[in-house]
Amino acid sequence: MTKLIALFPGDGIGPEVIAQARRVLDVVCGDRLSYEEGYVGYVAYEAAGHPLPEETLAIARKADAVLFGAIGDPRGDSLSRDLRPEQAILGLRKGLTLFANLRPAKLFPELADASALRPEVASAIDLVIVRETNGDVYFGEKGMRTTANGRREGYDIMSYNEDEVARIARVGFETARARRGKLCSVDKANVLETSQLWRDVVIEVSAEYPDVELSHMYVDNAAMQLVRNPGQFDVIVTGNLFGDILSDQASMCAGSIGMLPSATLDANGKGLYEPIHGSAPDIAGQGKANPLATILSSAMMLRYSLGMAAEADRIEAAVAAALAGGARSPDLGGTHTTVQMGDAVLAAL
Missing domain, CATH: 3.40.718.10 (Isopropylmalate Dehydrogenase)
Incomplete structure (x- = not known):
C-alpha cells in the first residue's frame, strides 16, 4: 500500500x-x-x-x-x-x-576526529534525547509590556501540567526500555516550580517501569556531563527549552x-x-x-x-x-x- x-x-x-x-x-x-x-x-x-x-x-x-x-x-x-x-x-x-x-546522537567511528571532544571521549557517545515539544516557554503566554516606572519588560511563561509530563515521560521510559534500560530526567528543580512538578511526575511514572533505571540531573550539570563523560547517558528526557539546547550540544559532540x-x-x-x-x-x-x-x-x-x-x-x-x-x-x-x-x-x- x-x-x-x-x-x-x-x-x-x-x-x-x-x-x-x-x-x-x-x-x-x-x-x-x-x-x-x-x-x-x-x-x-x-x-x-x-x-x-x-x-x-x-x-x-x-x-x-x-x-x-x-x-x-x-x-x-x-x-x-x-x-x-x-x-x-x-x-x-x-x-x-x-x-x-527523538534526537539520537551517536558518533560514527570515521568521524572521531570531527568531534569537538577527544576521540576517546567522543567514541562513547550513543544516546537519545527525548524532548517534549508541545509545551514550555515556546507555547506559553508571552509578550512585551511597560512597567509602572515606564520601562520595557519582556515575559515568557514556562509551564507544564502533569498529564503533559507523564505523556513524555512514558516515551522516555519506553525508549530506554528498548535500548540499555537507563533514563536520565533533566530539569532545574532546585530553582523552577515547573521542574519540581516535572521531577515529581517522572518519579510517579517510573513505578510503571521497574526494569528501567531512573536518574535525575540538573540541566547545567547535564550540559557539563555531555562534554565530560557523554558515554554515561543512554536516554535523556527533558522539556522543550532544555532539550533544544542539549540536543544541539550533543550534535557537536558527535561530529x-x-x-x-x-x-x-x-x-x-x-x-x-x-x-x-x-x-x-x-x-x-x-x-x-x-x-x-x-x-x-x-x-x-x-x-x-x-x-x-x-x-x-x-x-x-x-x-x-x-x-x-x-x-x-x-x-x-x-x-x-x-x-x-x-x-x-x-x-x-
Missing part, C-alpha cells in the same frame, strides 16, 4: 538536502511512497503571506508522515513574531499534536550538526522528520550542505511511522559505508558537494 509523504523543503539549504533524501528514498522504497509538496517558512510567507499556510497544514494532516527540510531567512527577522519562518515548525507541532521529539536526524511523534506514531540543523542561508545554493542528517531522518521516518525497519537499516548502513569510504562535506573537513554526498550514499546502496 502506497504511503503518502508530505514533503516540505523550506528555506535556505532545505531544498538541497531534501532532494538528496528523496533520491535515496526513491531507490530504497520505489513506488511504495508518494509525495505531496508544500511551502513552509519564509518561502511560504512570500508565496501565501504566512509561514504555515492552511494548504500546507492540510497536506500534513492527510499524509502518513512529514519530511521537513529547514526554515529561516534573515529577511523574516523584521516580521511580527506570528509571521516569522519559525512559526511553521511550531505550528506543525501544535497542529498535528507532535509532542515527542557535526549536519549529522543528526530527528523525529517528532504524536501519540499514534505519525511523525515529522527533519535534520536538527538550520537553514544556513550563508551557504544556500553553494552545494556545501551536508545532506546526511536529512537522509538519516528519512530512515527514522521509515522505521517509526511507516513500518519499514529493514529499509531504514539499509539507509543507515549506506551512510556509514559512505563515510567509511571517505565521503566528507565541508562541515566534516572535506570537499564533497551536497550532490556528491548523496552520490556516495547511493553508491553504497
Whole structure:
C-alpha cells in the first residue's frame, strides 16, 4: 500500500538536502511512497503571506508522515513574531499534536576526529534525547509590556501540567526500555516550580517501569556531563527549552550538526522528520550542505511511522559505508558537494 509523504523543503539549504533524501528514498522504497509538496517558512510567507499556510497544514494532516527540510531567512527577522519562518515548525507541532521529539546522537567511528571532544571521549557517545515539544516557554503566554516606572519588560511563561509530563515521560521510559534500560530526567528543580512538578511526575511514572533505571540531573550539570563523560547517558528526557539546547550540544559532540536526524511523534506514531540543523542561508545554493542528517531522518521516518525497519537499516548502513569510504562535506573537513554526498550514499546502496 502506497504511503503518502508530505514533503516540505523550506528555506535556505532545505531544498538541497531534501532532494538528496528523496533520491535515496526513491531507490530504497520505489513506488511504495508518494509525495505531496508544500511551502513552509519564509518561502511560504512570500508565496501565501504566512509561514504555515492552511494548504500546507492540510497536506500534513492527510499524509502518513512529514519530511521537513529547514526554515529561516534573515529577511523574516523584521516580521511580527506570528509571521516569522519559525512559526511553521511550531505550528506543525501544535497542529498535528507532535509532542515527542527523538534526537539520537551517536558518533560514527570515521568521524572521531570531527568531534569537538577527544576521540576517546567522543567514541562513547550513543544516546537519545527525548524532548517534549508541545509545551514550555515556546507555547506559553508571552509578550512585551511597560512597567509602572515606564520601562520595557519582556515575559515568557514556562509551564507544564502533569498529564503533559507523564505523556513524555512514558516515551522516555519506553525508549530506554528498548535500548540499555537507563533514563536520565533533566530539569532545574532546585530553582523552577515547573521542574519540581516535572521531577515529581517522572518519579510517579517510573513505578510503571521497574526494569528501567531512573536518574535525575540538573540541566547545567547535564550540559557539563555531555562534554565530560557523554558515554554515561543512554536516554535523556527533558522539556522543550532544555532539550533544544542539549540536543544541539550533543550534535557537536558527535561530529557535526549536519549529522543528526530527528523525529517528532504524536501519540499514534505519525511523525515529522527533519535534520536538527538550520537553514544556513550563508551557504544556500553553494552545494556545501551536508545532506546526511536529512537522509538519516528519512530512515527514522521509515522505521517509526511507516513500518519499514529493514529499509531504514539499509539507509543507515549506506551512510556509514559512505563515510567509511571517505565521503566528507565541508562541515566534516572535506570537499564533497551536497550532490556528491548523496552520490556516495547511493553508491553504497
